[in-house]
Amino acid sequence: MIQHLAAIWKFRHFLNALVRLDLRLRYRRSILGVGWSLLNPIAMTVVFTVVFAELLGGGNYRTYVPHLIIGMAVWGFLREATIQGCRALIGNESYIRQSPLPYGIYTLRTVLGQAIHSGIALAVAVVVTAAVQGKPDALLAVWLVLPAVALMFMFAWAMATVCAFVNVYFQDAQHLLEIGAQILFFLTPIIYTRDVLDKRPGMSWVADLNPVNLFLDLIRAPLVTGGPPPADLYLAAAALTAAAIGLAVGTTAWLQKKVIFHL
Amino acid sequence: MALIELTDVSLTFTVHRHKRVSLKEYLVRGLFRRAGQNTVSVHALSGLNLTIRDGERVGVIGHNGAGKSTLLKLLAGIYPPTVGTRTVAGKICSLFDISLGFEPEATGWDNIAYRAYLQGESPASLKGKIDEIAAFTELGEFLNVAVRHYSAGMMMRLAFAIATAIEPEVLLVDEVLAVGDLSFQQKAQARMTEMMSSARVMVLVAHDLGTIRGMCNRVVWMQHGAVVMDGPTDAVIDAYVASVTGPVHTPHVGAVAAAA
Numbered sequence: 262m263i264q265h266l267a268a269i270w271k272f273r274h275f276l277n278a279l280v281r282l283d284l285r286l287r288y289r290r291s292i293l294g295v296g297w298s299l300l301n302p303i304a305m306t307v308v309f310t311v312v313f314a315e316l317l318g319g320g321n322y323r324t325y326v327p328h329l330i331i332g333m334a335v336w337g338f339l340r341e342a343t344i345q346g347c348r349a350l351i352g353n354e355s356y357i358r359q360s361p362l363p364y365g366i367y368t369l370r371t372v373l374g375q376a377i378h379s380g381i382a383l384a385v386a387v388v389v390t391a392a393v394q395g396k397p398d399a400l401l402a403v404w405l406v407l408p409a410v411a412l413m414f415m416f417a418w419a420m421a422t423v424c425a426f427v428n429v430y431f432q433d434a435q436h437l438l439e440i441g442a443q444i445l446f447f448l449t450p451i452i453y454t455r456d457v458l459d460k461r462p463g464m465s466w467v468a469d470l471n472p473v474n475l476f477l478d479l480i481r482a483p484l485v486t487g488g489p490p491p492a493d494l495y496l497a498a499a500a501l502t503a504a505a506i507g508l509a510v511g512t513t514a515w516l517q518k519k520v521i522f523h524l
Numbered sequence: 525m526a527l528i529e530l531t532d533v534s535l536t537f538t539v540h541r542h543k544r545v546s547l548k549e550y551l552v553r554g555l556f557r558r559a560g561q562n563t564v565s566v567h568a569l570s571g572l573n574l575t576i577r578d579g580e581r582v583g584v585i586g587h588n589g590a591g592k593s594t595l596l597k598l599l600a601g602i603y604p605p606t607v608g609t610r611t612v613a614g615k616i617c618s619l620f621d622i623s624l625g626f627e628p629e630a631t632g633w634d635n636i637a638y639r640a641y642l643q644g645e646s647p648a649s650l651k652g653k654i655d656e657i658a659a660f661t662e663l664g665e666f667l668n669v670a671v672r673h674y675s676a677g678m679m680m681r682l683a684f685a686i687a688t689a690i691e692p693e694v695l696l697v698d699e700v701l702a703v704g705d706l707s708f709q710q711k712a713q714a715r716m717t718e719m720m721s722s723a724r725v726m727v728l729v730a731h732d733l734g735t736i737r738g739m740c741n742r743v744v745w746m747q748h749g750a751v752v753m754d755g756p757t758d759a760v761i762d763a764y765v766a767s768v769t770g771p772v773h774t775p776h777v778g779a780v781a782a783a784a
Binding site: 271272275278282355358360361433518521 | 537538548597600601602603604618620621624625626627629630634637638641642643644645646647
């Protein structure tokens with residue numbers, strides 16, 4: 262694995278150039294350009310708040326808006342990184358056929374691009390949170406969540422790598438994942454608060470076992486409340502990320518010599 | 525120092541008739557154990573032993589489907605051998621399908637950068653070379669246009685210019701030169717000869733025997749995935765020509781055997 266990472270580092274200029282190209286192309290024909298990264302989460306939050314604040318958020322928009330907008334930023338990153346990551350190997354087939362680069366570089370291209378896009382969304386979310394709450398706690402709490410963000414990035418990269426390899430063999434993996442993501446979105450306390458699940462008998466395990474919820478607790482909770490997350494959550498996230506990395510390393514080692522014949 | 529060593533290398537493809545299998549098809553087939561194989565084993569390379577040393581310019585000739593391009597991809601490290609070991613020392617640069625590895629929406633200048641980075645350059649090292657590369661392509665203002673508007677010849681000029689500008693120790697070329705116009709072919713020959721004057725290795729696959737005679741000092745003749753003859757240029761080419769123009773010879777792809 263160290264060898265793989267060293268090889269990726271060796272080709273960092275290639276990766277860098279392509280990530281920049283992807284970002285440029287993403288907003289190539291839109292008038293607002295990168296402004297869409299800023300407008301999208303705000304627009305979604307406004308709609309959800311107006312429609313659902315009464316029903317799902319306890320009617321208090323000062324707590325609902327931060328809960329929603331940060332949740333959407335975190336969810337958006339995890340969802341897009343894995344689903345776009347599915348296409349990483351198929352989409353980069355022409356490079357794979359030319360040069361024996363480490364496969365992790367292609368998934369990293371997708372995840373890094375998405376991380377920049379979501380990073381902007383998260384920054385906007387933090388600013389909106391501070392504005393709505395009327396105090397700068399959210400801005401100060403950014404340092405508390407950086408380790409969790411790093412863990413989330415590595416988790417997303419590992420999952421994207423696994424999905425990319427699987428998708429080469431079964432093209433409908435991406436579609437299944439999209440359906441799964443849709444279901445998971447509603448099972449995760451993003452647009453509602455966690456107590457909605459806890460109030461129902463026997464449903465709190467849904468939130469407990471949900472990896473997205475784990476990252477939400479590590480990133481959203483400190484930003485909304487201003488205090489550090491409990492240490493055992495960090496351990497759980499580290500264990501989860503390690504497991505995901507292990508799965509990615511195993512998948513790569515098993516399939517990297519075979520996948521070229523299936524592209 | 526450049527050295528290529530293949531010991532007892534074989535490469536077998538398992539070609540699936542339906543390239544992209546959906547999960548549903550996979551499960552259904554498993555459930556009903558439907559008879560009728562949908563995979564075919566192609567023995568692209570069989571028992572190859574090849575050693576190439578510094579200063580050798582090797583041409584690879586043979587009928588269509590003999591395994592020449594597969595051999596080149598194996599040397600480049602793109603296909604891992606099924607059996608045997610492959611050792612290639614030195615910086616490799618490959619010129620395969622010239623339309624591959626371009627970002628169609630980016631300009632010629634940007635693509636020079638991407639291809640150079642793909643071959644291991646850094647922005648600092650590229651800065652000194654980029655003007656020279658651009659001059660060699662002779663594309664002028666077209667470098668500001670998105671690559672998807674280029675013709676095949678223009679793309680080949682771009683790819684070739686970048687590939688040869690970074691001083692590879694092992695250069696692998698797969699039938700790309702045929703696309704360029706006459707003046708470019710002469711330029712390319714001159715550039716390759718210039719590169720060959722230092723101790724490096726080149727492996728060239730071409731159907732144009734004149735090109736091979738002009739550029740190579742050793743020729744490998746392949747047939748059905750195996751090496752038939754390996755020696756000095758003129759001897760091997762003459763034998764190949766004699767075999768083709770002699771009694772009727774029907775080439776077929778590799779050594780195809782349907783899996784049992």
